[in-house]
Amino acid sequence: MAVNDPLGDMLTRIRNAQMRSKSTVKTPASRLRGWVLDVLAAEGYIRGYESVEAASGRPEYEISLKYFDGQPVIRELRRVSTPGRRVYSGVKEIPQVRQGLGVAIVSTPRGVMSDAQARTANVGGEVLCTVF
Secondary structure: OOOOOHHHHHHHHHHHHHHOOOOEEEEEOOHHHHHHHHHHHHOOOEEEEEEEEOOOOOEEEEEEEOEEOOEEOOOOEEEOOEOOEOOEEOOOOOOOOHHHOOEEEEEEOOEEEEHHHHHHHOOOEEEEEEEO
8 A cells, every 4th residue: 555645654653653552663664754763863752763674675664662651752743744735934934842842843955853953054944743
């Protein structure tokens, strides 16, 4: 089955695994997914991820989820820009998630980065998702 929104699929897999209190979750590998996972790891929302080979021979990412006192660190994971409705923001319009407690992940001309990094680098771009 072809997935129309690979990033949305990965975010849903993370949400579902956290609802079941799983320690890891697997998702097919792609460069965009890897970049988003890099930001999630750097911001402390996941323990990390590693590239593994699936039974089919295709590369996958095994994401290690993070919990604090039995609760998932990620409380909310929401896709903002979808294939049917792209959402772009200039550097001044990049959304602040929960007054700065959360992170917006932005795809900029300088790569995928958090909203704070994008403001520091003075670049706008496509708002991929928000994490809180």
